[in-house]
Amino acid sequence: MKFFAGCTALITGASSGLGAEFARQLAPQAQSLVLVARRHDRLEALRAELSGAYPGLAVFTYVLDLADAEARLGFVRWLNEQGIVVDFLVNNAGLGDHGPFESSEWDRVRAMLDVNVAALTHLTHALLPMLHGAGRAAILNVSSVASFFPLPNLAVYAATKAYVTSFSEALRMELRDTGVSVTALCPGPVHTEFFDVATRPGDEGNAAHYETMPAFRVTPEEAVAEGLAAVARDRARVIPGPLLAAAVAVAALVPFFLVRQILQASRARI
Template sequence: MQAVVITGASAGIGKEFARQLAMEGNNLVLVARRLDRLEALAGELRERNGIEVACIASDLAQPEASAELAKALEQQQIAVTGLINNAGFGDRGQFADLDLQRQLDMVQVNVTALVDLTWRLVPALKQAKDAFVINVASSAAFQAGPNMTIYYATKAFVLSFSEGLHEELKGNGIAVSALCPGATDSEFATEAHMTDTLLFKAGTMTTEAVVKKSLAGRRRAIVIPGLKNLLLVWMGKFSPRMITRRLAGMLQA
């Protein structure tokens, strides 16, 4: 079957991508660690939208996971028409105090697995009509972030990587977009120990609104959902980096 692959599909933004893409009539491949959640979501999507859905359990913190995922897609004869690189996580705290392995896993999931999987699926995407890649970055990608140093750094990589690929692959008919949301109402804040920060207390967007904006702008290099987030990014462009990084640190102190 032809299908869009979504990593990190068991919750939050990834789960909402699945729902909205299913409403468009796309067949899906849902990828995450928690197979029970994927299968529950798959059942819902099949019943509501009459689409085909495959579920693949994968822990992208493992170095071989992307290769195994690509092999599974080939074995199941799935022709990839789109890729949503949504899997990722953050953690709040100072670099020297946080567990080293958790931070290395963050780099693996947020950066290395994303690059690995994208490289492996580009040949298939080149064969598809109106193919697209959406890499979930963050408004954090536009400045350094004390107290979440590794997370901000990984998202800066995702943004730069996506912009470069946008230019390289548009001649092949593949649209590459970096989604850069701000604070969003999802499991991310709980997992990253951020629910009590000024950033999240100042208000969040819904996953529905974030994904709707992303899919509407999937052929644009950068999508920043929400007027507040857009203004903050543009203000940061005209502020000294010393100020923007200190402000970012205050927001998650």
């Protein structure tokens, strides 16, 4: 995709799933990739794969727990020390927790708030001066179709993603005409490690449901390709998969009291 030719992309959550796929799809065009996550071995394996395939590509890895605010600042200092000027920020890292809120582990709830909300907001805030300095730049925030509905059994996750979509839309308006675009990617179910992570220990029989919405599934390759195409076209948001996009458009026309009743009635299957 020509839009990304010569870009320097920073991808959070690059050790698996959509993040690793963003790196793979950007690698043929990018000048540099900065890959961030906690799992060092995964990041190094991806760096070796991409450096081998694209000898002209500079691949940096940085092990970071995004839940740690001090560590986030240290990472931004490191970028400046290295002279790395990011012009494409992909705020992709995130996690879910499936099950009733009342029985959730507080550490898991806090991790969702810290990673899905605080880290995404903090990195965007800290890197905006750099993005402005780069001339034309883009931010892609990975939200979710869950951002459009309050979801029982995914109450905090859906709320964090509602934040991501709302924040992305408002920031996009603020940054209009500055050369920095903002896009929210709102996937439905995609087969990654997300569902394993979101399933609580001992709750495997009642797992987070990748399998429940087969018509709405897309592959990681499709979700990422649609996200990148939306950035290239300067779209505000994208819902990968034509069926899911149509379903969300129809749901937006349904009075909310009916949406609430449908979600209440189907909560055992969410």
